[in-house]
Amino acid sequence: MAERLIEVTDLKVQFATEDGMVKAVDGVSFELERGKVLGIVGESGSGKSVTAMTLLGLTRDQNTRFEGEVLYKGRDVLTMDEGELQEVRGNEMSMIFQDPMTSLNPVYTIGAQICEAIQVHERADKNTARRRAIDLLKQVGIPNADSRVDNYPHEFSGGMRQRAMIAMALACNPDVLIADEPTTALDVTIQAQIIELIDRLKDEFNSAVILITHDLGVVADVADEIVVMYAGRVVERAHTRQLFYDPQHPYTWGLLGSIPRLDRPKQERLHSIKGTPPSLINAPAGCKFRPRCPHAFAKCTEEPPLENRVEEPGHLDRCWLSVEEKRRLREPTLAGAEEAA
Amino acid sequence: MSERSNGGEPLVEVKHVKKYFPIRKGVLGREVAAVHAVDDVTFAVSEGETLGLVGESGCGKSTLGRTIVRLLEPTDGNVVFEGRDISKLGARALRPLRREMQMIFQDPYASLNPRQRVGSIIGTPLKIHGVAKSERRQRVQELLETVGLSPEHYNRFPHEFSGGQRQRIGVARALALNPKLVVADEPVSALDVSIQSQMLNLLDDLQKELSLTYIFIAHDLGVVRHVSDRIAVMYLGKLVELSPAEDLYQRPIMPYTEALLSAVPIPDPDLAHARERIVLQGDVPSPINPPSGCRFHPRCRYMTDICKEVEPPLVDYGRGHLAACHHPLNVDRETLERVRVSKSHTPGSADEGAKPRKPGKERARPIP
Numbered sequence: 071m072a073e074r075l076i077e078v079t080d081l082k083v084q085f086a087t088e089d090g091m092v093k094a095v096d097g098v099s100f101e102l103e104r105g106k107v108l109g110i111v112g113e114s115g116s117g118k119s120v121t122a123m124t125l126l127g128l129t130r131d132q133n134t135r136f137e138g139e140v141l142y143k144g145r146d147v148l149t150m151d152e153g154e155l156q157e158v159r160g161n162e163m164s165m166i167f168q169d170p171m172t173s174l175n176p177v178y179t180i181g182a183q184i185c186e187a188i189q190v191h192e193r194a195d196k197n198t199a200r201r202r203a204i205d206l207l208k209q210v211g212i213p214n215a216d217s218r219v220d221n222y223p224h225e226f227s228g229g230m231r232q233r234a235m236i237a238m239a240l241a242c243n244p245d246v247l248i249a250d251e252p253t254t255a256l257d258v259t260i261q262a263q264i265i266e267l268i269d270r271l272k273d274e275f276n277s278a279v280i281l282i283t284h285d286l287g288v289v290a291d292v293a294d295e296i297v298v299m300y301a302g303r304v305v306e307r308a309h310t311r312q313l314f315y316d317p318q319h320p321y322t323w324g325l326l327g328s329i330p331r332l333d334r335p336k337q338e339r340l341h342s343i344k345g346t347p348p349s350l351i352n353a354p355a356g357c358k359f360r361p362r363c364p365h366a367f368a369k370c371t372e373e374p375p376l377e378n379r380v381e382e383p384g385h386l387d388r389c390w391l392s393v394e395e396k397r398r399l400r401e402p403t404l405a406g407a408e409e410a411a
Numbered sequence: 412m413s414e415r416s417n418g419g420e421p422l423v424e425v426k427h428v429k430k431y432f433p434i435r436k437g438v439l440g441r442e443v444a445a446v447h448a449v450d451d452v453t454f455a456v457s458e459g460e461t462l463g464l465v466g467e468s469g470c471g472k473s474t475l476g477r478t479i480v481r482l483l484e485p486t487d488g489n490v491v492f493e494g495r496d497i498s499k500l501g502a503r504a505l506r507p508l509r510r511e512m513q514m515i516f517q518d519p520y521a522s523l524n525p526r527q528r529v530g531s532i533i534g535t536p537l538k539i540h541g542v543a544k545s546e547r548r549q550r551v552q553e554l555l556e557t558v559g560l561s562p563e564h565y566n567r568f569p570h571e572f573s574g575g576q577r578q579r580i581g582v583a584r585a586l587a588l589n590p591k592l593v594v595a596d597e598p599v600s601a602l603d604v605s606i607q608s609q610m611l612n613l614l615d616d617l618q619k620e621l622s623l624t625y626i627f628i629a630h631d632l633g634v635v636r637h638v639s640d641r642i643a644v645m646y647l648g649k650l651v652e653l654s655p656a657e658d659l660y661q662r663p664i665m666p667y668t669e670a671l672l673s674a675v676p677i678p679d680p681d682l683a684h685a686r687e688r689i690v691l692q693g694d695v696p697s698p699i700n701p702p703s704g705c706r707f708h709p710r711c712r713y714m715t716d717i718c719k720e721v722e723p724p725l726v727d728y729g730r731g732h733l734a735a736c737h738h739p740l741n742v743d744r745e746t747l748e749r750v751r752v753s754k755s756h757t758p759g760s761a762d763e764g765a766k767p768r769k770p771g772k773e774r775a776r777p778i779p
Binding site for chain 2: 227229230285288291325328331333341
């Protein structure tokens with residue numbers, strides 16, 4: 071068995087606001103092994119980014135409350151002091167942010183920003199750091215890296231900025247790379263390049279990747295395991311093929327059904343999930359998806375636990391319906407029928 | 412959305428439209444270069460039809476959309492709306508036409524004034540066009556219902572709504588004056604998947620109900636396929652392919668279209684693994700100095716010498732499928748012969764002749 075790098079157990083993150091406690095993450099658990107890609111899928115407000123940022127201690131604040139455990143190689147990130155955290159962050163775990171336009175500093179050159187990451191964590195002189203920065207830029211496929219290293223972010227295109235961000239994240243050869251919607255701001259052709267790049271670099275650097283996205287299509291090709299989040303909870307967790315070919319939670323069906331797909335004949339109407347995601351302050355009692363679920367019944371007012379219900383071990387879901395019912399009920403939704411009965 | 416497109420009178424005709432943005436330098440503001448945002452684009456949109464406009468960012472699709480509704484003045488060429496050339500009209504002459512064509516914007520957060528109430532956001536176009544105050548309120552409430560919001564939302568502010576609801580407000584505003592043409596610029600790209608499909612269904616319903624004509628600008632080929640009757644593909648300011656929707660997906664002619672299609676993620680792991688994926692190298696070149704000949708040639712895997720020198724004209728390959736390419740894909744010998752006779756242009760090779768120079772499933776370049 072490969073080395074287990076990250077182990078998150080029953081993580082809860084709450085933010086105190088004027089309107090009340092926002093339960094952004096409400097009991098999330100997963101593990102990540104070296105060499106694997108974990109996909110976290112969900113809509114905005116599902117808590118996927120907060121989960122990722124908590125792994126790096128980026129959500130720490132006096133108004134934030136944490137529960138549970140986030141173990142990185144056996145050490146709890148939640149209880150580390152700032153010094154220890156600094157050692158880990160950027161060095162052993164690093165993050166690629168969503169928007170390459172705003173997450174690079176416009177007044178420093180690309181090279182200076184990569185060198186900074188190197189020099190914070192290692193005793194490297196200026197020239198060594200610069201040479202490393204050029205090598206990294208070459209590795210992520212920036213042409214003329216020798217001269218490009220002295221460019222400012224505004225001289226780079228969107229795709230190149232995202233490559234530069236990846237170079238920066240890889241600067242210290244991290245064990246865990248967290249990519250938070252790395253391709254959302256990019257064109258499809260560039261998206262394909264970036265996803266391939268992340269997949270290739272994972273093997274080269276022998277690291278593990280957490281790929282956060284709202285697009286199931288993006289993770290289909292590269293993820294080993296997928297976690298589907300809804301309203302701060304994991305509603306389904308399974309190996310990639312299991313999730314796509316035997317999805318158990320009605321929310322996952324809805325996500326799969328509402329994508330206009332190129333690999334199928336065109337439909338007259340698209341399936342859509344009714345309503346909008348619930349407020350995280352006053353979440354509905356019981357199953358959080360109940361108000362939008364076409365299959366909800368009496369028992370759904372009780373919260374279903376996340377557990378293994380199908381034959382395949384390791385495939386967990388949070389739905390009261392029996393496996394047979396699910397397999398019957400999901401078909402029209404998966405086929406993209408407009409209204410599931 | 413349906414086959415109403417056939418036989419309809421063209422509502423909008425775009426004829427050789429160019430839009431250049433000058434780049435000025437120095438104290439005197441001399442023009443040193445120009446961004447060729449839209450470069451000689453021609454097509455027509457019939458009444459009741461949905462034309463999808465796709466391409467990567469920077470290809471000029473939004474500029475073209477804005478030029479059509481005359482938020483921008485074309486540098487050259489004509490935009491003809493209902494038989495009338497509107498490309499040179501001044502602001503006053505345009506005002507009555509603004510009723511006829513409206514726009515839905517991409518970002519539901521930036522396109523609504525945060526200090527105005529919903530009622531006044533949707534009511535402003537009515538006010539400008541002289542609808543009496545008493546009627547306005549009723550009309551706005553009707554519109555709110557049409558787009559799936561509740562009339563009680565009249566007095567709320569934009570921040571009280573979610574992204575999807577805001578986009579509905581944007582739609583209601585666009586529909587306030589009963590336009591004929593709606594240009595939707597990436598109306599769903601800022602929305603979540605589950606909300607996106609609600610929005611697409613709504614736009615579909617509204618088109619049927621109000622017999623609207625859409626120009627639907629998007630970069631997501633899945634979404635475009637779902638809504639469009641015909642699709643125009645743009646690359647660096649040029650129209651490179653124009654085709655009935657299904658035909659474009661079944662047999663793309665332009666290699667750029669082929670690459671775009673293959674880059675769309677498919678939510679099916681086995682299929683995604685099995686299919687040939689063409690990863691385009693590099694970025695879109697600068698529209699200030701577009702490449703010579705075919706603008707796509709530096710990234711094209713079928714590229715030969717002719718592509719560097721001669722710009723391929725837009726050629727009709729039959730059944731309304733037009734493309735501009737020296738090495739057309741998915742075209743049989745017969746069609747190719749016909750095209751060769753009718754035009755001075757001679758495409759280089761037929762289906763079996765066009766061979767990729769580089770393999771399809773290409774990984775990112777190895778480390779040197």
